[in-house]
Structures are given as structure tokens and as C-alpha cells.
Amino acid sequence: MRRFRGLLRRRHWALRLVFWGGAVLVGLSAVALTELGNLANQSFLALYEHWPWAPFIVSPAGLVASLWLTQRFFPGAQGSGIPQVIAALSTRGGESPTRLLSVRIAVGKIMLTTLGLFAGASIGREGPTVHVGASVTSAAGQLAGIKRARLERALILAGGAAGIAAAFNTPIAGIMFAIEELARGFEEHASATIIITILIAGLTAVAVEGNYTYFGVTVATLAPRQWFIVPACGIVGGLAGGLFSRLILDLGARLRTVVATHPYRLALSVGFLIATLGALSGGSSFGTGYPQARALVLGNAHLPWFFPVTKWLASLASYLSGIPGGLFAPALATGAGLGADIGRFFPNAPLQAAVILGMVSYLSGTVQTPITAFVIVMEMTANNTMLFPLMAAAFVATLTSRLLCEEPIYQGLARRLVERAQTRAVAAEEYDGPA
DSSP states (O other): OHHHHHHHHHHHHHHHHHHHHHHHHHHHHHHHHHHHHHHHHHHHHHHHHHOTTTHHHHHHHHHHHHHHHHHHHOTTOOBOSHHHHHHHHOSSOOSOHHHHSOHHHHHHHHHHHHHHHHTTOOOBSHHHHHHHHHHHHHHHHHHTTOOOHHHHHHHHHHHHHHHHHHHHTOHHHHHHHIIIIISSSOOGGGHHHHHHHHHHHHHHHHHHHOSOOTTOOOOOOOOGGGTTHHHHHHHHHHHHHHHHHHHHHHHHHHTHHHHHHOHHHHHHHHHHHHHHHHHHTTTTTSSOOHHHHHHHHHTOOOOOTTHHHHHHHHHHHHHHTTOBOBSHHHHHHHHHHHHHHHHTTOTTSOHHHHHHHHHHHHHHHHHOOHHHHHHHHHHHHTOSTTHHHHHHHHHHHHHHHHHHOSSOHHHHHHHHHHHHHHHHHHHHHHHHSOO
16 A cells, blocks of 8 residues: 555656646747747848848748648647637537647747748737647646546646746736636636746746846836826727727638638738838838837837837738737737827826836737736836726726627637537548448
8 A cells, every 4th residue: 555655656746747847848938939039030120121122022931931831731830829729728629639739839839930020920929839838738748648637728728828927927927817818717726737837937938038027127107197098098909909809800700711722822912011011110010019119118219100000900911811920919019009109198197107008908908808918017017006007907998899899819719719620520420420
């Protein structure tokens, strides 16, 4: 009996080591995607500065190449990656987890997101990091021989949340993201697994890159008499984010036939559109938008007033093209630009406060996760004094967004993945039936 208990305890420790090793890999993957993404973004912008016409070649060619590689070698790696994680967590899905989460997909996600950024696409790396994180911890569970559905689900949930935490250096936001977006509810038995995985992944990223605030530190604050800007940012950000989500869901459904029959023509057209928007905006609509958002937060940006419009259009086009890439970073950049524009109508309010209010409002309007939005922006700017204005703006934006788009964007995209999986399963049963 003692030997049996000893073996059992050793097995538990072996499982823990596998999980912790997976968490370390999530952190390292986040660092790798960050470094490669930054290098790709900087290389493209350097190319644009030397040859302003280069995007009209590089962007269409890069998007076509990314789409071809995705379909040929890495099916399942397209898009943000967050809908795939939500679909994998769904108990209703008939989709095999390996079609949505695998080491192959994780590798492809890193490579193709980097390629998309080198092509100037307006995409982020945070959604892909969530996909990579969930794929890594799912693979670790398979390696450890995990068969229990609840534990498998906890691992996927933990990996996805750890991806957000490691990508932004925002551990609290990672926990909130797991509760509010991935799970849409918190399972008590999974709490330890999620928190420990987030901590290990985050500490790994910090150990490699150092501790930092994503957008730098801002001390902006609002006096009570300046609070009129809060509902203004919430309403405008909510409308812009809600419209973006509605178009992604509606146009995505309508373009499905085009994507199936002429995918490369669509990617080519989007590439030319991205190049055109970049030329009109002086290059500010290319890439993640991180340099522009950081400059706005720190108060030293020199951007055209229409920057958020071109960034909004470039992000919409990039996502609809079907290449791998996330929405978070472009959404934060778009929101920062919106906030700066709104702030000009409220000269009594600090412009930097308007910027971070715009960020949280547009992000909340797009993904409809207000708690994650205000926590992530607060952690990324190290500004606790703006907690209540950020909370208020996030909830106003979410309520406003629902007037245009009732279903949250990631939930809607995940639902379609599950429905397609069920359709394939039914078709397979009907095909096998007569035999």
C-alpha cells in the first residue's frame, strides 16, 4: 500500500513537472513571438522608409504567401487563435482538439504571424500567443497521458490565459481573460492550475525580457469636473468597436464563398488596400500599432487626425483576408487614436487620460469583455489612479457595442468553428452510413 501511494505521489509530481514545463514553454513562445514580431515590424517600416512604393509589392505578396502556407501546411492557424481556443473548450463541439490545438499549429502561428507583420498587415501577436499557449499546454497534457476532460479543459484554459499574461506582462489581466472570455465563468477546481501556469509563464517572459510596462508609465488622472470625457469615449469607442465586430462576423460569413473559391485574389486585394492605407497615413497604419499607441500614451506622438480611421480599416481588411494574426494590439492602437481625437474636444481634460480611455473603450467595444479591458490597460500603463474612469468607460463601451453587435466577436467566431465541425461530423456519418 505504501509503495502504491509512493508511486501515486511520484506520478502526481511527474504530471506537475509536465505542466510546469509547458508553462515555461508558453513564456518562451511569447518571448519568441514578441522578438520575431518586433523584428518583422521594424524591418517592414525600414523598407517603407527607404522605398515608399515597396508595400505595394511586399504587402500583396506577403499576404498571398501567408495564406498559401496556412492552407497548405498549417490549416487551423488562421485568424486570431482565440476563437479556436474557445471552440476547443466547448463541450458541444465535435471538433477534434488536434484540429484546433497542436504543436504544428503553434509553430505555424508564430511563423505566419511574423510573416504577416513583415508584410505590413495590421495584426497583433497577443491572440496568436493565446493560441500558441493553449496548444503547448494541450500538448503537454497529451504527453502526460491526461484523459480526464475537466483536466484537459483546465490545461487549455490555463495555457490561453498564460499567453495573454506573458505577451503583455499583465498577470491579473491573464486571469480575468480566462474568466471573462475563454471560459465565460470560473471553475473553482481549475483555479490553481490556471494561476500557477500564468505565474510560471509570466515569470519566464520577465526573466528573458525583464520587467516592463507594455506602453510605459503614465500619471494621467481625471478630476471630477473632467469626467464628461468618460461617457464620450465609452460611446464612441463602443460604436466603433461594435461596428468592427459586426462587420467581421457579417462580412466573414458573406465572404466564405469567395474565400473558398478565390482566396488568393482576396488576399492580393487586401494587400493592395493595406499598402494604400499605409501610404495615405504616412505608414502609421502598418503593423501592430504598438509604436503609435505607446507614443500617444507617453504624449509625444505626431500622427494625423485620421490615424484611427486608417488603422480601423487596415485591421478589418487584414482579419478578413484569412491570414494568422490577432486583434488586440491593433485595437489598442485604434482606441488610442480615437481617444486622442476625442480629447481635442475636451481641452480641460489631460490628453493622455483621453488616450487610455479611448484604448479601453474601443477594446471593450470590440471584444465586449470590460473587466479584461480595463485591467489590461491599467496594468500596461501602471496607472491605478484611472481605475474608476477606466471601469466606467469600459462598461459604457460594452453596452453601446451591444446595440450594434449582440454577440461578442470571439464567441461568434468560435460558434461558427463548432458549427462547421458538427456539419463535418454529420456529413462523415452520412457518408459512412450506407457502408
